[in-house]
Amino acid sequence: MAKLKLVQLPVPPPTAFAATGNVPLAAGCLAVSARINGLEKKGLDLEVLDPAITDREGDSQLADRIAKDEPEFVGFSLYLWNTERSLYLAREVKQRSPHTKILIGGPEVNPDNPFVLSEQGYDIAVSGEAEHTFAALLETLLKKEDPRKLPNLAVRGADGKMGPFSPEENASFPLTSYPSPYLEGFVPVDPSRSTYLETVRGCRSQCTYCFYPKSSNVLRTLDIPETIRLLTDLKEKGAKELVFLDPTFNHRPGFEDFLDAIIRVNSDRTMTMFGELRSEGITEKIADKLALAGFNRIELGMQSINKETLKRVKRFGSPEKVAEAARMLADRGIELLLDLIIGLPGDTPDDVMEGIEFFYGHGLGEWVQVFPLSILPGTAMRKDAETEGLIYLPKPPYRVIRTPNFTAESLSSTLFRSEDRLDRRLDETPRSLLSDPDPNTLDVFSFSPGRSEKFGSEEYSLAGARHVSIWWRGEVLENSKQDFFSRLRTRFARDPFAVTDLVLYPGTPFDPELVTEIMEEFEKVPASYLSRTLAHRGENMMHRIVLVLPIGVSFPLEWIAEIREYIPVFQEMEWEEASKKAEELGGDFPGARIISKNENRSAWKLLLENADPESVTFADRDLEKRWCWEVLGYSEK
Incomplete structure (x- = not known):
């Protein structure tokens, strides 16, 4: 029996404990179309990857899972936020399972999107509403016939290049043709x-x-x-x-x-x-x-x-x-x-x-x-962009970077002026993963030269979670810089699209130039949607740096103030100290990483009422998740 796996990756959230909002509706609709058109009876086994899996697993884990048992077909639904990672996974699956046919579709797949069409790793691209086309395509492939006679698709040739799209045909099937993927059991x-x-x-x-x-x-x-x-x-x-x-x-x-x-x-x-x-x-x-x-x-x-x-x-x-x-x-x-x-x-x-x-x-x-404004593939505005004088990023998020009436500087300054007038930030604030390790999830790595490490050098090549933190501990961080950077590169090579929080945990002050050197390491990793989306702020949503000051260690106030100009700084403390400093956290004083394990209801209430919520974080994972969901509103409830 032939196997089809359908994959829809999530919107990367601002923090590890935020809901992703990922509901693989498109993937589910394609599975329904295959079922209703009788392909299961013709030997096709259907699977839509559970969003609980795609929300949690990093690149290597997902690639291994998708390629397991060498499925005949894998389909990726491409959206603005997941295109680059989906295409990377397509290449990785192809390496693990060379005979698997990789199919891509979704709003990003259009004849006017050279970025997607120039990428390797997939075999067939399908544009537009795909239910009818997709079922016909799968039946054609099962019969080992040439799919190029079908509308709305492009096929990679023997020379490795994508052929042109076949004639476009608008969907006209009634929506009653296919039942909901929720009711068919493909989407929970x-x-x-x-x-x-x-x-x-x-x-x-x-x-x-x-x-x-x-x-x-x-x-x-x-x-x-x-x-x-x-x-x-x-x-x-x-x-x-x-x-x-x-x-x-x-x-x-x-x-x-x-x-x-x-x-x-x-x-x-x-x-x-x-x-x-x-x-x-x-x-x-x-x-x-x-x-x-x-x-x-x-x-x-x-x-x-x-x-x-x-x-x-x-x-x-x-x-x-x-x-x-x-x-x-x-x-x-x-x-x-x-x-x-x-x-x-x-x-x-x-x-x-x-x-x-x-x-x-x-x-x-x-x-x-x-x-x-984003100049999206398939839109009339993209078609007319040159006539309108619109210059935009060629890759997601396709953000406009210049118009006849906006310079690059005035686009950014208008956003910041808007925020000043509205008295709030309009983008979600990235929040670092500062919680203690979970024995069931590989999302916290630690490097402590001179100490017994939980993770040796080989551990950095293991498949990690979608969002990880790497703790660089040491009395003098600069002394272990080369060794640490080597391990950091290993992590990036293993899971290049994992959101990574680099947590500096020093015993003594370090030269602020170290922050610059780390950022230079980040720049060696290929850019992506997540690294571009807040670039106008000078922020990298994909790779972040944060300083945590250990409890019981004193650091010069002038040095702390200087570091805070570049990266967020958190001080480890107990509930009582955090609640006393609630109004100062994130302002005159660094944020708080509360290391107490048990909940203190009165301190929680004081922090809730008086602190900047982004300035409070927890070593305890349950407390951190609760703060993210109940206080920051990162749940979907």
């Missing part, structure tokens, strides 16, 4: 995770920066009875938060009747819901029904205050209408996400700031999120 319903679902494909809006219009402006909907059956089943399976992926949730025909049906299913309000809506058509009555249905978060995209810009990018709409709809929703206790994009063609830095002031003027400033 996990109450601690959001449950993602689609009830509409296609989008009537034609926003040039968005991928959705590529599929079709004809809406294909899951009818109300079928949707209600799905929601009822998901509720019975324990779903707590439903995230509707419909491009524009309120564009579906019969939207009001649709909400009435959801209200009946969720009358006890045990499920919360999220959707992205257009402001047009939101009335007081619709707002009431959204609240009754259980929608506690809604996203409205204004994108720009400049109406000429909105026309230019085919967003159209009215800022005034967005504010009116947002006010109606907020009045009913619904949390909002109000979008503004930096760098749209025609916009200036002043337009962005005026957009923020517009929302403040309507009492909506707390809900605003501002982010740089």
Whole structure:
């Protein structure tokens, strides 16, 4: 029997204990298509890699797992955040299992994305909605026939080069053609995770920066009875938060009747819901029904205050209408996400700031999120980028780096000005893994020259977790620099896409130049989405450095202040000292790494009320996870 393994890697979260949000819906839909088209009966064994596995395991572990038993086929779903790592794993699987056919698909796979098409390690690329194409492709491969006659795919030739894409064909199958992958058992319903679902494909809006219009402006909907059956089943399976992926949730025909049906299913309000809506058509009555249905978060995209810009990018709409709809929703206790994009063609830095002031003027400033434009594959904006004078990164996140009205400097400065006005950071803050080792997970490595090491040099070549910390301990760190750097390179070679926190744990002050040397080591590792996404801040989400000051050891205050200009600094302390210094942590005083194992409820309460939450971390893993989930909000509940 032939084996197919489908893999969808997670969004890398800001900390090891944050929920990834990874729900392999696309992979599950492909598995369903193979089943419904009878491929199991024709000898195909189907597996969707469990998100609990992809959330936890590092590159080598995953490559070994995927290549185990040399499956005939492996499929990767490529998204903005996982493309480079997926392509790396494809190469690694190919090395371990040369006869495995590697298939890739997803929004990143398009004829206009030379970055993906120039990569090696995969055999066939599939673009667009893939259910019908994918099933036909697998049947063709099982029969050992030539797949190039099928639409929407490119095949690697005998010369190692990708051939051209076959003619494009838009999907037209009814959404009722395939049951939900949750109900078919390919994707677990996990109450601690959001449950993602689609009830509409296609989008009537034609926003040039968005991928959705590529599929079709004809809406294909899951009818109300079928949707209600799905929601009822998901509720019975324990779903707590439903995230509707419909491009524009309120564009579906019969939207009001649709909400009435959801209200009946969720009358006890045990499920919360999220959707992205257009402001047009939101009335007081619709707002009431959204609240009754259980929608506690809604996203409205204004994108720009400049109406000429909105026309230019085919967003159209009215800022005034967005504010009116947002006010109606907020009045009913619904949390909002109000979008503004930096760098749209025609916009200036002043337009962005005026957009923020517009929302403040309507009492909506707390809900605003501002982010740089990305020139995504498959969008009209990418096609017209040269004409529009848009310069952008050729690799994920494809962020715009220059426009006729924005220099590289003004793009960054506009983001920082936005944060100053909104009085909050708009990106999630990277948080280092400073917890003690877990005997069941290889995510903490320690290097202590002159001492009995838990891990010898050979241990650094072991397959680690997706997020690891490496503790460099020593009286004088510089004395062991070359040996440590050698082991660091071994780790990077083994798991190059593992988020790595390098924890400096010295007995005496070191020369700040050491931080520069470590950063130079980081630069030898190929860049990725995670290392680029906060590059405009001078931050590397993939490889971070943090200093931990051991308890009972004194360091000059001037030296600590100098190091804090470059990297985060934490002082080990007990509950009592941390709670006494709560208001100073992360400000006048370094952050706290609380080494006490048992919970101190009164100290927890004082830290919760008075400390910057990012300045508090725990050696105990259970306490650290609880702080991340309950205080920082990194859970999906």
